[in-house]
Amino acid sequence: MDNYQSQSIQFQVELVDVQTTISLLLDGTPTSDGEKIQVNIRDSVNVTIYYKDDSGQHISGATVNLVGVGKFNETNNQYNYTINAVDLSPGITVFTIYAQLDNYQIQSIQFLIELVDIETNISLFIDGAPTNDGETIQIEIDDSLNITIYYRDDLNQHISGAMVNMVGRGLLNETNDYYNITIDALDLEQGVTVLTIYAQLDNYQIQSIQFLVEIVERATELLLFVDGAPITDGDTIEIEADDILNLTVYYSDNETKLHLPGATVDLVGRGLFNETNDYYNITINAANLDQGITILTIFAQLVNYRPQSFQFFVKVVERATDIQLFLNNEDKTLDPTFSLTIGQFLNITVKFTDNQTGNHITTAIVQIIGQGFTYNLTRDNLLGQYYIILDTEDLGIGVKLFSIVAQANNFQIKSIDPRITVSRILAEIRTYSGDAQIEAEIGDNILLQIILNDTVFGADITGALVTFNWAYGQGELLDLDGDGTYEYLLENVREGVHTITISAFAGDDYDFESYTLTLVVTAPTVTPGPNLSWLIYVLAGGIVGLVSIFTLYQTHFKYPPMVRKIRKLKKKVRKAKKTKPILVNKRDEIINNELQNQIKSIEYEVLQPEQVDKIEKTPYKEGGEE
Numbered sequence: 264m265d266n267y268q269s270q271s272i273q274f275q276v277e278l279v280d281v282q283t284t285i286s287l288l289l290d291g292t293p294t295s296d297g298e299k300i301q302v303n304i305r306d307s308v309n310v311t312i313y314y315k316d317d318s319g320q321h322i323s324g325a326t327v328n329l330v331g332v333g334k335f336n337e338t339n340n341q342y343n344y345t346i347n348a349v350d351l352s353p354g355i356t357v358f359t360i361y362a363q364l365d366n367y368q369i370q371s372i373q374f375l376i377e378l379v380d381i382e383t384n385i386s387l388f389i390d391g392a393p394t395n396d397g398e399t400i401q402i403e404i405d406d407s408l409n410i411t412i413y414y415r416d417d418l419n420q421h422i423s424g425a426m427v428n429m430v431g432r433g434l435l436n437e438t439n440d441y442y443n444i445t446i447d448a449l450d451l452e453q454g455v456t457v458l459t460i461y462a463q464l465d466n467y468q469i470q471s472i473q474f475l476v477e478i479v480e481r482a483t484e485l486l487l488f489v490d491g492a493p494i495t496d497g498d499t500i501e502i503e504a505d506d507i508l509n510l511t512v513y514y515s516d517n518e519t520k521l522h523l524p525g526a527t528v529d530l531v532g533r534g535l536f537n538e539t540n541d542y543y544n545i546t547i548n549a550a551n552l553d554q555g556i557t558i559l560t561i562f563a564q565l566v567n568y569r570p571q572s573f574q575f576f577v578k579v580v581e582r583a584t585d586i587q588l589f590l591n592n593e594d595k596t597l598d599p600t601f602s603l604t605i606g607q608f609l610n611i612t613v614k615f616t617d618n619q620t621g622n623h624i625t626t627a628i629v630q631i632i633g634q635g636f637t638y639n640l641t642r643d644n645l646l647g648q649y650y651i652i653l654d655t656e657d658l659g660i661g662v663k664l665f666s667i668v669a670q671a672n673n674f675q676i677k678s679i680d681p682r683i684t685v686s687r688i689l690a691e692i693r694t695y696s697g698d699a700q701i702e703a704e705i706g707d708n709i710l711l712q713i714i715l716n717d718t719v720f721g722a723d724i725t726g727a728l729v730t731f732n733w734a735y736g737q738g739e740l741l742d743l744d745g746d747g748t749y750e751y752l753l754e755n756v757r758e759g760v761h762t763i764t765i766s767a768f769a770g771d772d773y774d775f776e777s778y779t780l781t782l783v784v785t786a787p788t789v790t791p792g793p794n795l796s797w798l799i800y801v802l803a804g805g806i807v808g809l810v811s812i813f814t815l816y817q818t819h820f821k822y823p824p825m826v827r828k829i830r831k832l833k834k835k836v837r838k839a840k841k842t843k844p845i846l847v848n849k850r851d852e853i854i855n856n857e858l859q860n861q862i863k864s865i866e867y868e869v870l871q872p873e874q875v876d877k878i879e880k881t882p883y884k885e886g887g888e889e
Contacts, residue, residue: 278366280366280367280368281316281317281366281367281368282316282317282368283314283315283316283317283322283362283367283368283369283370284313284314284315284317284370285312285313285314285315285360285362285370285371285372286312286313286372287310287311287312287360287372287374288310288311288312288313289308289309289310289311289374290308290309291309291311294374296372296373296374297373297374297375298374298375299355299374299375299376299377300374300375300376300377301376301377301378301379302348302351302376302377302378302379303348303378303379303380303381303466304348304349304378304380304381304466305348305381306348307345307346307347307348308345308346308348308376309343309344309345310329310335310343310344310345310346310358310360311341311342311343312327312335312341312342312343312344312360312362312372313340313341313342314327314342314362314370316367321340321341322362322364322367323337323340324337324364325337325342325362325363325364325367326361326362326363326364327342327360327361327362328360328361328362329344329346329358329359329360330358330359330360330361332344332346332358335360342362346358346376348376348378351376351378352378353378354377354378355375355376355377355378356375356376356377356378357373357374357375358373358374358375358376359371359372359373360372360373380466380467380468380469381416381417381466381467381468382416382417382468383414383415383416383417383422383462383467383468383469383470384415384419384470385412385413385414385415385460385462385470385471385472386412386413386472387410387411387412387460387472387474388410388411388412388413389408389409389410389411389474390408390409391409391411394474395474396472396473396474397473397474397475398474398475399455399474399475399476399477400474400475400476400477401476401477401479402448402476402477402478402479403448403478403479403480403481403482404448404449404478404479404480404481404567405448405449405481405567406447406448407445407446407447407448408445408446408448408476409443409445410429410435410443410444410445410446410460411441411442411443412427412435412441412442412443412460412462412472413440413441413442414427414442414462414470416467421440421441422462422464422467423437424437424464425437425442425462425463425464425467426461426462426463426464427442427460427461427462428460428461428462429444429446429458429459429460430458430459430460430461432444432446432450432458435460442462446458448476448478451476451478452478453478454477454478455475455476455477455478456475456476456477456478457473457474457475458473458474458475458476459471459472459473460472460473479569480567480568480569480570481516481517481518481567481568481569482516482517482518482569483514483515483516483517483523483563483565483568483569483570483571484513484514484515484516484517484520484571485512485513485514485561485563485571485572485573486512486513487510487511487512487561487573487575488510488511488512488513489508489509489510489511489575490508490509491509491511494575496573496574496575497574497575497576498575498576499556499575499576499577499578500575500576500577500578501577501578501580502549502577502578502579502580503549503579503580506549507546507547507548507549508546508547508548508549508577509544509546510530510536510544510545510546510547510561511542511543511544512528512536512542512543512544512561512563512573513541513542513543514526514528514543514563514565514571516568517569522541522542523565523568524538525538525565526538526543526563526564526565526568527563527564527565528543528561528562528563529561529562529563530545530547530559530560530561531559531560531561531562532560533545533547533551533559536561543563549577549579552577552579553579553672554579554581554582554672554673554674555578555579555581555670555675555676556576556577556578556579557576557577557578557579558574558575558576559574559575559576559577560572560573560574561573561574581673581674581675582617582618582619582673582674582675583617583618583619583675584615584616584617584618584624584669584671584674584675584676584677585615585616585617585618585621585677586613586614586615586616586667586669586677586678586679587613587614587616588611588612588613588667588679588681589610589611589612589613589614590609590610590611590612590681590683591603591609591610592610592612595681596679599679599680599681599682600681600682600683600684601681601682601683601684602683602684602685602686603655603683603684603685603686604655604685604686604687604688604689604719605655605656605659605660605685605686605687605688605772606655606656606688606719606720606772607655607719608652608653608654608655609652609653609654609655609658609683610650610651610652611631611640611650611651611652611653611667611681612648612649612650613629613640613648613649613650613667613669613679614647614648614649615627615629615649615669615671615677616647617674623644623647623648624669624671624674625642625644626671626672627642627649627669627670627671627674628669628670628671629642629649629667629668629669629670630667630668630669631651631665631666631667632665632666632667632668633663633664633665633666634664638651639651640667649669655685658683658685659685660685660686660687660771660772661684661685662682662683662684662685663682663683663684663685664680664681664682664683665680665681665682665683666678666679666680667679667680667681686774687771687772687773687774688717688718688719688720688772688773688774689718689719689774690715690716690717690718690724690767690769690773690774690775691715691716691718692713692714692715692729692765692766692767692775692776692777692778693713693714693716693778694711694712694713694714694780695712695713695714695748696712699778699779699780699781700780700781700782700783701780701781701782701783702783702784702785703756703782703783703784703785704784704785704786704787705756705757705758705784705785705786705787706755706756707755707756707784708752708753708754708755708756709752709753709756709782710750710751710752710753711731711740711750711751711752711753711763711765711780712748712749712750713729713740713748713749713750713765713767713778714747714748714749715727715729715747715749715767715769715775717773723746723747724747724767724769724773725742725745725746725747726742726769727742727749727767727768727769727773728767728768728769729741729742729749729765729766729767730765730766730767731751731763731764731765731766731780732763732764732766733761733762733763733764733782734761734762735757735761738751739751740765753782756782756784757784758784758785758786759784760781760782760783760784761781761782761783761784762779762780762781762782763779763780763781763782764777764778764779764780765777765778765779765780766778
């Protein structure tokens with residue numbers, strides 16, 4: 264307008280994209296950003312995208328791209344794409360989706376697909392029989408094994424074209440719907456062989472199974488005849504010392520019953536059997552056997568055949584013997600039981616003699632056998648016996664069972680089984696005074712004094728735990744001096760008859776019975792007393808007299824006579840009174856007078872020694888001055 268200044272203003276308008284949202288479904292299932300799914304080679308995945316504006320309306324005509332793979336197709340109000348698992352690489356594949364349209368916000372979402380192998384299973388049959396993983400199969404040396412493997416998928420269908428391998432022994436052949444191989448026992452090592460089979464095919468789970476094959480020799484049979492009579496394993500043959508035994512062994516194939524020639528048949532420790540025709544033979548002399556029971560073992564073996572062993576016993580009759588048992592010098596042969604207390608010693612003495620001659624057998628070994636130990640008894644040829652001394656502390660408390668065995672070459676073995684009972688030490692609780700009753704008055708302090716006595720060894724027991732219990736509580740008696748006397752002070756006892764029960768513990772070796780102590784507390788007896796009022800007057804008079812005497816002494820008599828005279832003279836001078844002349848003795852006279860007084864005093868002491876007064880010595884100075 265004319266005559267007016269012109270004005271201008273400026274503003275900006277920013278055009279922004281419409282806000283959008285994106286959502287993902289895999290095979291119809293909502294899937295979050297970054298989520299992973301698993302598929303196998305036979306699967307396909309249907310990917311669905313919903314791309315919407317801020318009002319929730321489908322955005323049509325957008326470009327929805329599966330990065331590096333392809334574009335989605337728009338169908339109605341969604342975008343779709345199908346992924347085939349066969350096109351995926353093994354492992355995990357990451358997929359990214361971008362959705363965009365002009366004037367709309369770009370959206371992206373990501374998901375992962377893991378390509379996994381198809382589930383499989385494997386089963387093993389050996390000679391047509393199902394066999395578990397880790398199972399052991401036994402076969403003889405000339406047998407063979409027919410091995411069949413079934414390798415199937417999750418639909419229980421045969422997986423064809425797989426590589427089924429017995430590790431170290433080759434591939435199995437595919438026949439119809441299984442894999443098969445045959446192995447000979449001769450191709451395996453003696454003992455136990457571990458066989459492992461792997462089955463695998465691309466995109467299928469690998470399966471393995473393992474079993475053990477134990478190669479055993481061919482079964483055999485061993486028969487023994489002694490002097491032509493059949494003997495069973497474990498039999499005992501009794502012979503005399505000068506007999507000869509003829510042993511014959513038949514070692515044959517258990518299936519064919521044919522003789523096995525060339526075998527090694529050994530009488531262990533005594534030599535080899537000789538092969539004769541269809542048996543093996545050896546002869547032994549009883550003189551070469553030990554007296555008593557001898558164990559003879561036969562061992563037969565041949566390559567690829569199961570070895571056999573046979574054991575029997577030969578009893579060579581020995582000389583008869585006799586045994587006697589003494590426990591702490593008491594003959595307990597007929598009744599081998601004995602009782603003693605822990606801490607005592609047990610002297611076990613055994614006499615082992617020849618039954619015919621009665622002589623002591625000097626070459627015997629006599630042992631005592633208990634639970635967890637075996638001791639040899641000491642031989643005493645001079646006394647003709649065997650002995651050992653045991654400490655019951657080592658045996659422990661309770662009933663102990665032992666076996667004593669005596670044996671010697673060419674003599675019968677003898678044994679005896681003592682039964683030892685080790686008891687705890689019976690201990691006694693008693694008072695120091697020996698009385699079981701204490702009498703006291705109300706308010707008294709009572710000192711309990713208890714002694715523990717070892718009734719077996721006669722000693723007082725220290726270091727024990729001694730407690731008491733009564734109506735007013737409980738407590739512990741202490742041995743503060745370590746002298747075996749246990750004490751406790753009951754303070755201010757109350758009236759009545761009280762039962763005090765005392766218990767003690769000094770370790771597992773002691774056995775205490777509780778001790779009952781009776782405390783009788785009564786009130787004190789009060790009797791009328793004499794009239795003592797006169798005593799009060801006497802005491803009052805005495806006190807007044809003492810005060811008077813003390814006052815006179817302090818003011819007058821504690822000074823010597825000469826001093827008192829001088830002090831009296833000074834008072835008179837101060838009052839201007841006339842004084843009498845003072846007679847002053849000379850020094851020699853004073854000394855002589857004092858000596859005379861001393862002599863008289865000594866004479867008086869001799870005459871009356873129980874009435875001696877102390878002589879007060881007064882110091883004097885020369886010239887008569889204080």
